[in-house]
Amino acid sequence: MAQTILVVDDSASLRQVVVMALQGAGYEVLQAGDGQAALALLDGRKIHMVVCDVNMPRMNGIEFVKAAKAIQAYRFLPVLMLTTESQEAKKEAGKAAGAKAWMVKPFSPASLLNAVSKLCLP
């Protein structure tokens, strides 16, 4: 059975690019437009990994990672932050929140898939 990846980004076009790359590699994909919508999808279903933007309305990526890690069932859920944000302080905040990797857009599909294959839960 294919692994499921949750993609969280407020940009519909960026989400579509990520989804196309992941689906092309055989992953199942769930989508959310911000942290709050993503949190609603953490309802007990099996999710193998999250690819998450940082700057989003309502709930940003860092807040989402903290909230997700606070849910017992998802405390080991790997999160890859995929963002235009390049400031070291933000990267450190992502790490402190519990993210496993930080990738700056624009990315190549090969790099994304390589990172996903390293981080995705079995």
Place this chain on the structure above:
Amino acid sequence: MPCTPSPDDPFGRTPDVERALVRLCAQVLPVWARQLANSRSQSETAVAEMLTAFAEIGPHLDMTARQSKQITAALTEGQDGITQLARACDRELEPVLQQITGPAADAVRRVITMVHKAVDALEEISKPFEYETQMVNLQVDRMYQGFQYQDRISQMMTLLHNDIERLCFVLTLPDVGLEDLDHAAWLERLQSQYVMREQHDLHDDVDEGQPSAHQGEPGAQGDRGMTFF
């Protein structure tokens, strides 16, 4: 008409001119803001449209790549491959050639040569398929990256749009205070919202190639910024 310098105004403008300037900005800036918002919206629509079309093309490209591989395999591999046909001709006709001479032997040799030439030609035909498939995949990767610039542009335009709207709001405040118009504080607040190196560089008016205060941070050039924690 010449202006009488105001003591507080380094540009030497009269209070009337100052008021007219504020009125002008209050009228023009909302127009700029609307144009900017619409441009952003249109570029998002364009990219979404291209992505939708691209999503439709994707499976066809995959199919073409698979078929190309199958054609190459059919030509070169397996018992029924064209290459095997040439070898089978050699194998079957060689003993015959040992037993015949003269025009009959020449005719068989000509047939073998023709078969080999046909096989070579078919193998040559399969090569462009492989090359074209590789080239298409390379361009697909570039398109994936190209589409992502929309996100960067959108973020930059959103920030400018919000800042223009904020300025419009301040310009129309009836009881605006000097602290609201502190340009240094305004610029500092704007800069604090940047997320990309090029935003900082543009703010500081750093030309491309000049040293950036944010050197080392990834810019728009690609995913050189992959970090595992």
